[in-house]
Amino acid sequence: MTFDVDLFVIGGGSGGVRAARIAASEGGARVALAEEYRMGGTCVIRGCVPKKLMVYASAFPGQIADARAYGWDVSAGGFDWSRFRATLDQELVRLEGAYRSGLLNAGVTVHDSRAVVEDAHTVRLADGQRITAKHILIATGGRPFVPEIPGADLALTSNDMFLLDRLPSSVLIVGGGFIACEFACILNGLGVKVTLAYRGTHVLRGFDDEARTHVADAMKANGIEICCEADVTALDKAGEGIRATGTNGAGGVYDAVLYATGRKPNTQGLGLEHLGVGLGGNGEVLVDGYSQTSVPSIFAVGDVTDRIALTPVAIREGHAFADTVFKGTPRQADHDQVPSAVFTQPELGTVGLTEAEAAAQEPVEVYVATFRPMQTLFAGRQDRSLFKLIVSQATRKVLGCHIVAAGAGEMIQLAAIAVKMGATKEDFDRTVAVHPTIAEELVTMKTPARRVGNA
Template sequence: MTFDVDLFVIGGGSGGVRAARIAASEGGARVALAEEYRMGGTCVIRGCVPKKLMVFASAFPGQIEDARAYGWDVTAGDFSWPQFRAALDKELIRLEGAYRSGLVNAGVTIHDCRATVEDAHTVKLADGRRIRAKHILIATGGRPFVPDIPGADLAITSNEVFLLDALPASVLIVGGGFIACEFACILHGLGVKVTLAYRGDQVLRGFDDEARGHVADAMRARGIDIHCNSDVTALERDGTTIRASATGTAGGSYDAVLYATGRKPNTEGLGLEPLGVRFGANGQIVVDGYSQTAVPSIYAVGDVTDRIALTPVAIREGHAFADTVFKGQPRKADHDLVAAAVFTQPELGTVGLTEAEAAAQGPVEVYVATFRPMQTLFAGRQDKALFKLIVCQTTRRVLGCHIVAPAAGEMIQLAAIAIKMGATKEDFDRTCAVHPTMAEELVTMKSPARRVGNA
């Protein structure tokens, strides 16, 4: 059987681009890639990158306030959303170009259109062309999920928030996950009156209970109005505003409503169902450890598989796929002890088990330090940081680390290296502190706050 290409990748996000580039440049494969929107996918175009730039922008009011406390004669003027958005658009164009040039330089043929799968070896492009491929990789990512309620079309999602012509004076954010909490902090920092409605008991479900409670308290202290056990049931236009009907206490009129109620894998309409590709309960493509589907010639990586929906994970899955299939180096992506950060204000950095997860497995010691960071303490702020280590009583290994503090994302990356290597609490204790820093708390917590878990 003859093929037009060795690999056809559907999706130009981080996972698909990495797989295509490695397969072509290092595996010697003939590779084509189709992307129907913009190269770079969710992370570069409507996720991590623009969000983090918005985080930076939203932090300046607090920094300017602190500067005055340190003796600087400074005054914050008005924030210009049009100016920021123009600069943001320019940066995203630059990054998209870098992704595209990386593919071209590796010898990948790019098709700027939608592609679907016709059979186990045939990809059909939106212009009608058909391309025969020995292997097909699905890397179409995910999309925001909006519940089917009356007036749902009035809401925006994280996809549209970067494209607003102007910031709203007030916003209702529906959801309690990391995307909801991040945008609550971002928009509040940019001067928007923020209300957050979440149907659960506490925001950031799935994260360590003590850490997520710390984040929620900090958000409320900054002026974000959080309504837990409250869910929106309908939206309707009310003049220039949107009226939200809700269970609980979050009902009212807002200038905008932003839904951040989770994401769904982009699998609809790809033509995979008739071929025998299996799907999970959330619509994700089911794959094995090598990212192979039930159809041997079809693979999938990234958010479309709903394993760990993080950009670095998608990149590693794509690279492992290329090594396995085109370089003769069978390799599974490692999904164990993946660190993550939530870019709230303050940030939450986390790696390993939560206290509840660890305690369910056996007896653990929990080390906790809470304190007011030096920088904002001097400025008169009431901010508090949290550092937490969870240690197995039997092996002494550090099973989890959770940090709520400015730059927690930077700190957790370094802590994750030690924890991934199997560091014990005594390894942390033997490490000399860097003073004065917040991170020194990781190596100066000597006595456990509590011991939990069943022996």
């Protein structure tokens, strides 16, 4: 059978774009890609990139206060959201253009359209055009989830936060994951009164208990009100604000309500179910190690598969798919020991096992250092950093590394190389410290704080 293209990619986010570009430029494939919104996907347009720029913006009040302590005659003045937003929009336009030109330069045909799967080898665009493909790649990412409660239409999601005409004066953030905590810190830093309501017992579920407690304590110390074991049952208009009916401190009237209660894979209406493509309970596309679905010609990468919802993971999955199918070098993306960072204030960087996970599988030693870092100590701030290593008693390998500090995201990237290589505690100990830095704690912790785990 003759096909119009060798590969049709649905979704112009990081995973889909990488797969399309590699398949076309290095694999010699005829490739088309459809994106219904803006090229770049969640990360570039409504996620990692604009969020990190907001993190930078929100940190300046503390930096300016520190500068005064260091002898500088400076003052913050007011924050101009409109000015920041205009510059942010310009940057996203630039990045979107870079993604698009990268595809076009690789020879990929781009369709600015919604696309659905009609059969195992046919994609239909919104205008009715049908394109046949030897292979179809689903890379449609995820979308924010808002539970069905009265007044749910009044809630903002993370998608909306970069499009606000003005900053709210007060906000209720519903959720306790990394998106909720990041936006709590961002908005707090920009001068918004922030209340965070989470129905669980502790924010940042899934991260190391000691590290997430450290982050939560810092958030509270910075003025964020955290209400755990709290939920919102309804929203309704209250004059110019929004009234939240809730439990355990979650009630009240706020200028805005942001829901950060998780994300769902973007598979609705794609036409996958009637083709027999396996979907999980959350709507995720089920794939094997090579990102292939139960229909041999259809593959999926990135957040739509709900494996590890991180941009660099999606990129690696897309690249591995292109290498396997179009370059004749079969390989699977590696999902083991993936580092990550939560851009709260202070940041949380992590790689490997939490203390609880490690202790459940074997006896471990736990090394912990908490201290006030020199930079903010001099300025009179009460900030505290945490460095934590979890070490196997049997093999001496470092099974987990967790950092809560300014710049933790940068530090964990480097520490992750050692952990991924299987470095032992003694390898860390043999490394000479760089002084004075906060990261030197990684190589100067000599005595375990405790020994835990099943013998």
